[in-house]
Amino acid sequence: MSGNKVIKNLKSFSTAAERFEGSHVLCPGCAHSIIVREILNATNDNLVVSASTGCLEVCTAIYPHTSWDCSWIHIGFENSSTAVAGAEAMNKALRKKGRIGSDVPEPKFVAFGGDGATFDIGFQWLSGCFERGHDMMYVCLDNEVYANTGGQRSSATPIGASATTSPAGSTSYGEKQNKKDIIQIMAAHGSPYVAQVAPNKWKDMIKKIHRGFDTKGPVYINAMSACTTEWKFAPHETIEVSDLATDSLVFPLYEIIDGTELNITYRPKNIVPVRDYLGAQPRFKHLFKPEYEYLIKEWQERVDAYWEYLQRREEARV
Amino acid sequence: MNSKVMDLKKIEVWDGNMAASQAFRQADVDVVAAYPITPSTPVVENYATFEANGYIDGEFVMVESEHAAMSACVGAAAAGGRVATATSSQGFALMVEVLYQAAGMRLPIVLAQVNRALAAPLNVNGDHSDMYLGRDSGWINISTFSPQEVYDLTLCAFKIAEHLDVRIPVNINQDGFMSSHTAQNIRTLDDKTACDFIGPYKAVNAMLDFSKPVTHGVQTEEDWHFEHKAKQHDAMMRSRKVIDEVFAEFKELTGREYKAVESYGMEDAEVAIVAFGTTYETAKIVVDRLKEEGIKAGIISPRVFRPFPLEDLSAQLQNVKAIACMDRSAPGGSVGALYNEISGALFNSPARPVLSNIIYGLGGRDMTVSTLTEIYKDLVKEAQSGKLNGTIQRFVGVRGPELNYYNA
Numbered sequence: 148m149s150g151n152k153v154i155k156n157l158k159s160f161s162t163a164a165e166r167f168e169g170s171h172v173l174c175p176g177c178a179h180s181i182i183v184r185e186i187l188n189a190t191n192d193n194l195v196v197s198a199s200t201g202c203l204e205v206c207t208a209i210y211p212h213t214s215w216d217c218s219w220i221h222i223g224f225e226n227s228s229t230a231v232a233g234a235e236a237m238n239k240a241l242r243k244k245g246r247i248g249s250d251v252p253e254p255k256f257v258a259f260g261g262d263g264a265t266f267d268i269g270f271q272w273l274s275g276c277f278e279r280g281h282d283m284m285y286v287c288l289d290n291e292v293y294a295n296t297g298g299q300r301s302s303a304t305p306i307g308a309s310a311t312t313s314p315a316g317s318t319s320y321g322e323k324q325n326k327k328d329i330i331q332i333m334a335a336h337g338s339p340y341v342a343q344v345a346p347n348k349w350k351d352m353i354k355k356i357h358r359g360f361d362t363k364g365p366v367y368i369n370a371m372s373a374c375t376t377e378w379k380f381a382p383h384e385t386i387e388v389s390d391l392a393t394d395s396l397v398f399p400l401y402e403i404i405d406g407t408e409l410n411i412t413y414r415p416k417n418i419v420p421v422r423d424y425l426g427a428q429p430r431f432k433h434l435f436k437p438e439y440e441y442l443i444k445e446w447q448e449r450v451d452a453y454w455e456y457l458q459r460r461e462e463a464r465v
Numbered sequence: 466m467n468s469k470v471m472d473l474k475k476i477e478v479w480d481g482n483m484a485a486s487q488a489f490r491q492a493d494v495d496v497v498a499a500y501p502i503t504p505s506t507p508v509v510e511n512y513a514t515f516e517a518n519g520y521i522d523g524e525f526v527m528v529e530s531e532h533a534a535m536s537a538c539v540g541a542a543a544a545g546g547r548v549a550t551a552t553s554s555q556g557f558a559l560m561v562e563v564l565y566q567a568a569g570m571r572l573p574i575v576l577a578q579v580n581r582a583l584a585a586p587l588n589v590n591g592d593h594s595d596m597y598l599g600r601d602s603g604w605i606n607i608s609t610f611s612p613q614e615v616y617d618l619t620l621c622a623f624k625i626a627e628h629l630d631v632r633i634p635v636n637i638n639q640d641g642f643m644s645s646h647t648a649q650n651i652r653t654l655d656d657k658t659a660c661d662f663i664g665p666y667k668a669v670n671a672m673l674d675f676s677k678p679v680t681h682g683v684q685t686e687e688d689w690h691f692e693h694k695a696k697q698h699d700a701m702m703r704s705r706k707v708i709d710e711v712f713a714e715f716k717e718l719t720g721r722e723y724k725a726v727e728s729y730g731m732e733d734a735e736v737a738i739v740a741f742g743t744t745y746e747t748a749k750i751v752v753d754r755l756k757e758e759g760i761k762a763g764i765i766s767p768r769v770f771r772p773f774p775l776e777d778l779s780a781q782l783q784n785v786k787a788i789a790c791m792d793r794s795a796p797g798g799s800v801g802a803l804y805n806e807i808s809g810a811l812f813n814s815p816a817r818p819v820l821s822n823i824i825y826g827l828g829g830r831d832m833t834v835s836t837l838t839e840i841y842k843d844l845v846k847e848a849q850s851g852k853l854n855g856t857i858q859r860f861v862g863v864r865g866p867e868l869n870y871y872n873a
Contacts, residue, residue, distance in 0.1 A: 193675040195544065195672050195673070197540070204684070205684050208680050208682070208683045208684055209683065209684045209685075210683040210684060210685045210689050210693075211689070213680040213683070215678065215680055216678055217678050218672035218673070218675065218678055218679060219672075219678070219679070219680045219681065220539075220540060220543050220672060220680075220681040220682050221681070221682035221683070222536055222539050222540070222563060222566050222570075222682055223536070223562055223563065223566060225532070225536075226532070226533065226536035226563070229528065229533045229536035229537050229540060230536060230537075230539060230540035230543075231540060232526070232537055232540060233496065233498060233526070233536065233537035233538060233539065233540025233541035233542075233543075233544065233548075234540045234541060234543065234544035234672055234673070236496045236498065236524040236526050236537065236540075236541055237495055237496050237524070237540075237541040237542075237544035237545065237546045237548075237673065238544060238673055239524050240495040240496055240522075240523045240524040240546060241495060241545070241546055241673065243522060243523075243524075244495070244522055244523070246546075247673060254673070254675065271529060271530065271533070272529075272530075272532075272533050272536065274529070275528055275529035275530070275533055278529070279526065279527075279528070
């Protein structure tokens with residue numbers, strides 16, 4: 148049986164055969180494992196998976212153990228995209244030469260990278276893969292920080308977050324730059340399908356992953372991955388914090404098809420203030436001092452403006 | 466074998482780059498992922514032209530950097546097929562991270578490396594800085610002296626790398642411009658003979674074999690890392706047997722003989738030069754002339770730089786009285802690597818020749834017949850007196866004041 152797997156409800160999801168096993172050492176409450184399970188469970192096809200150096204990799208392939216019941220490779224920090232691109236090229240070559248028969252179903256090629264691997268050190272490799280048009284899905288596990296190495300800032304770290312290399316202090320409110328808008332950048336590569344997903348909105352996520360698997364060419368998925376350790380919330384609060392992220396529209400859920408057709412895929416019934424999202428994460432606690440209140444206000448304005456922008460683009464179909 | 470055959474003459478006029486490209490084509494490589502850089506660019510351009518004219522059945526992926534080239538090679542090789550690339554100098558330096566990973570993951574990739582200086586200052590010409598940079602990366606390193614050797618040994622490289630007892634990537638070095646851009650008569654094999662010599666690719670732990678999921682590139686810390694690296698070294702040391710076998714098989718097929726240590730005039734040599742690459746060819750001319758003058762001169766080269774043929778070198782240098790180890794790479798505050806390795810090879814043996822270290826040819830500075838003749842003449846004096854003329858290390862062919870280091 149090949150193709151997309153039908154996931155009707157949480158029960159069918161939770162009882163599906165696992166290709167990402169539970170035997171990993173990710174932190175309790177880490178969203179990475181939820182996201183990876185949701186993605187791998189969305190297909191019955193054979194999988195070639197890569198991971199960049201980072202939390203996912205160091206916690207799932209510690210010799211002599213592996214959490215992966217599928218073909219898997221890790222090379223370095225910057226090149227999980229190119230690792231599966233190489234495998235995808237080999238698949239093409241061996242099929243052309245008849246060494247893999249046409250009766251053998253096409254596998255899916257999936258690369259995972261953290262935001263450090265995606266936004267920063269691996270960006271050139273990712274850009275190259277998308278320009279060349281490899282048939283692959285790249286999933287960024289976006290927890291907005293170098294979590295594996297203890298919480299250094301990345302170019303996904305949002306303004307005002309305290310990270311170990313951009314710490315809040317008596318004269319600093321922490322990270323000074325706004326987060327890089329990676330989704331628009333990947334759409335601008337001409338990618339046929341780009342989407343932002345969140346593990347708490349799992350039906351929306353599965354739908355997008357299915358669409359991604361059905362799309363020929365390079366697909367980019369930005370997966371919000373709430374980090375209990377570096378966002379500093381309690382391990383049992385992962386889904387609650389994720390709900391605040393999607394319902395405050397700090398992480399709006401949308402997709403861009405062929406670079407132009409933008410669809411908002413989740414409209415919160417009750418939009419919660421950005422303040423509530425920030426307040427749930429001690430990485431932002433210093434922003435609640437009176438002198439930094441303006442940053443929260445500015446953040447709300449940015450989120451409102453971006454939501455407005457997404458809606459206009461959705462309407463205008465450009 | 467590729468479905469479209471290229472009819473080659475028995476003798477073609479190829480430079481070293483074309484020799485490498487043709488060997489790649491005849492090897493029916495499944496994936497070539499590459500990025501162009503002088504002086505190896507034509508390897509990639511020639512291959513692209515073959516592909517554009519229907520001679521390549523495999524995939525040719527033009528990536529955005531050398532790091533990506535080797536990354537794609539690793540992904541492709543782990544997927545389960547024959548893989549090759551080409552580079553030089555800065556490109557090789559950019560690849561270095563992934564070279565270690567390719568070797569550690571035991572992926573039989575072939576790299577055509579056209580040796581070139583490393584910046585700064587930026588320089589596009591030949592020296593061995595890049596070859597030295599990769600010498601501890603866990604790749605089998607083979608040195609070639611001419612375009613014919615590039616062709617022959619690139620074909621051999623696939624057979625060595627992919628041998629089930631080896632599974633180690635192989636780097637075929639040639640001198641930038643002196644070999645890569647010098648056209649010579651090349652005795653060719655027809656496509657079928659060349660491809661049959663290499664044989665079909667034997668997949669090991671292929672990611673595209675879904676009956677047996679495999680995890681490549683794991684994490685090991687102090688509990689397992691040492692065992693992995695030890696086994697890797699052991700495989701490298703044992704690869705020598707396969708290298709010798711493949712060279713013997715190639716000789717059977719073509720009559721052309723290759724050895725882990727190449728030497729000329731060494732049977733009765735009292736003075737000898739140890740050097741890599743095209744300098745070997747120039748030295749052969751000098752050796753012939755000196756022999757006519759009654760000087761017992763020889764030239765010797767570790768054709769196989771890794772695994773280092775320590776015993777063979779030691780054995781062949783036992784009766785030599787004075788040896789100049791010639792390093793074509795900036796030594797960076799020590800004696801040259803070749804000097805160190807030859808010293809190491811001789812130290813536990815009875816031989817105690819006068820051993821000097823010459824740094825030469827950086828950034829493509831020519832090593833001429835006349836300079837080599839002078840070096841041999843100096844060696845003769847050292848052989849007669851039994852001691853160094855001056856310091857252990859000296860720079861030859863550089864302008865400005867003499868640069869001599871280390872007293873014996």
